[in-house]
Amino acid sequence: MALGPRLELRQGQALVMTPQLQQAIKLLQLSNLELMAYVEQELERNPLLERVDGENPGGEDGKDPFEVAEVAPGVERLDLGSDGITEKAREALDVDSEADSTFNNDSGYDAMGPEGGLGSNYINGRGGDSRFEDESGGLENSLTETRSLREHVQDQWLLMPANAGDRLIGQALIDALDEAGYLTEPLEDIATRLGVGADDVEAVLLDLQTIEPAGLFARSLKECLALQLRERDRLDPAMQALLDNLEFLAKRDIAGLMRICGVDQEDIADMVQEIRALNPKPGLLFGGEPVQTLIPDVYVRRGNDGSWMVELNSDTLPRVLVNSRYYAKVTRAEKASAAGQDKQTKSYMSDCLNSANWLVKSLDQRAQTILKVASEIVRQQDAFLRHGVAHLKPLNLRAVAEAIEMHESTVSRVTSNKTMATPRGIFEMKYFFTASIAATDGGEAFSAESIRHRIKTLIDAEPADDVLSDDKIVELLAGKGVDIARRTVAKYREAMNIPSSVERRRLKKAGLLKSA
Template structure:
């Protein structure tokens, strides 16, 4: 049979990831900060998108009860917009129902920043909240100084000539946020054209600035400066500082031999070192601390069940400005706009509609997944980590009839505020440990908690070995191997039983 080219028409089905669908999937796994940044970019790019200001109150809130008596509450603002076939297909792909408008009202009253700002406004004072009350100077809060400003103020009051001032400024510029001089003195001296001895002399003056420990070149020097101020830098303490690596290895016998002291003295010296500040520069702050804002709130209702609510602060509210679209369309038609302008306006409308729908789907999907997690982990919320159940993505996906990959994306980079603290959603998914009687399995996280509780409560003269911990857990119905106990113990940075016995007797490890 001869081979040759030929034309052949075949028909088949295939799932194609459109750009819009890829965008919607990407939104699912974005954190709240990443989502805010993404929406800001879309608002700048698309003239038909508009941010919803104020409370954006919509119709009555809806509640969706789930099995067990718990409720999921969420408020949604609705606005009918044009839809297309691509959007309808994407709804099924994302396992969520979408609406044409997205809002972050969830029944949770987070307040209105706009109203808060307007309430602080005072005529003639530019709305500055510092001028509240009587506006006197005493009522004005002082500005918190950073590390360099604090050091500069003290350096200006210290006597020094022009050359020393120049050297001091270079040393101040070399400070990192922890208060250490990060640049070698030899390089500073070479750059300024002075002797290293002159730089060291100025450094000694700067090291007298409070708090003690500033301008150190190493951890050893930082601790020594603080101990010298307390008049506790004797030869034995200096020997201990010179061998901090042995302390890190918990080599107590080696430290006793080098320092020439007994075990009790070593314990006292270690306690003194622990009371010091290894990073004194951080007392003055640094970069602004980013507050962790949870994506979901879980609270107890009046009837004792759990209410799961989306955090309105993490959900950007946007809508499509249909009036602007209608006006521009009329102007284009009246002015005989070209095909390119009409195509651009149509693309903007489709993109805006898709973003609004995707945001709404994202919110609904997060709420649905979080509600199922809380239903599964009711014991954890009521009784603590010891009652955390083993859970995997497949169990949640099957319960809410979604794909496992969708649940994985939803739980990535998301946090949940519960009465027991703020946790990543991934925290609630743990491996299972079988029960000895074949009953309900235990979660790996609850077993780690039990192991730590046993070790924290052990007596220094009766330290629990890994085999003994296995025996105790087996008595409580936990079927676990010794190597698993050792793995969990090492993951929590807990020393072996032999090392714990030595450290607890020396007073270097907390008992109980």
């Protein structure tokens, strides 16, 4: 047989992750804050994407600029109704199915009726507005400001008498403060850098340590607590001995502290309570980095008929549209130009149009998938929503994936970085997925989270003279149909930072733990 080059045609199947499909998968696992940031980047990068926001998008005349009379047929809109998704979204492709990387302009979003427009849930009080009658933008609100720790300290320092040299030393000490209010730089280094004596720096430090709140400018936890106790006139020799031996308190060695401080059990309990009432990080009382408010992605409410209503939080869903009218205008201008069409510009605009169309569809698909997964979680955890954590069922990703006919990886991405607001509180979606603990009678299994709750409830209710051991807890749980090993009880107890029965008995007798 002669050897030589030849052509062969073979047919095969392969899974290809297109950039668009990768983008859709990425959007699934983003939190609402990360999604907002991603959409902002796309808005800056893509000239065909436009944001839909503002309390009155129509301007002064009160009309919607995207009404049918003003919108070209090619303009697409993403608008989520009261149920969280549009009818068009219900027909969107699932991430697990085969997806095409190109889309035409006929998306169907512009075919929505008046009910699908920018409704009252979008207009009322959301978005920016520069009108004078905006109640939330009054002058009194603009004057409020969170003061930082350094601003507070500097204002107090300027009111204290000091010469020019001390002012310079004081400013150096203020600059060395960390956000918790501790002095992070050694005094010797500050003295060397400023060319002054260490005694001068120490004297200024003593003045700064009198600034409210007490505990600022401490160089250690011991000094921070001592400053607060001195301000309360409670720094006696016994308390000083306790501060010198805080490691005994960390180990809960009450007998050792009683011996070192020379006090009885009642006095040591009062001293420990005073220590616990102090603030180990007084600097955190002042403004620092802005705290991000936890905004749930899904709301779960009880309906009038007793069923559960699941809806997406529209505040976490970016509203964007694709301006195909601008695209048509640019392409027509190119055709009319004397120089002819610019292939590079045409290719760029075509890529922008495809990218914008895909982003709109991906956002709609993401909303649909989150709502689908959340609804199944609510259906599976109905007993938890009605009766509490003791009735939380064991649940895994496979059970939810099979129920909604999706892949486990999709469910995992959907539940990552997402929260759900329920009548029981706000929980991460991952919270509802727990391991199972077998029942003694072979019946329905218990979730690990519900077992942890039962263990904590039993320990909280134990009296000081009858502390429950791990073996006793196993026996009590077995009486309620829970088949659990002693080492599992110990593992759950340690995960909840609950001391052993020996330590709890000693602490409760000393009055350091509450007894039933």
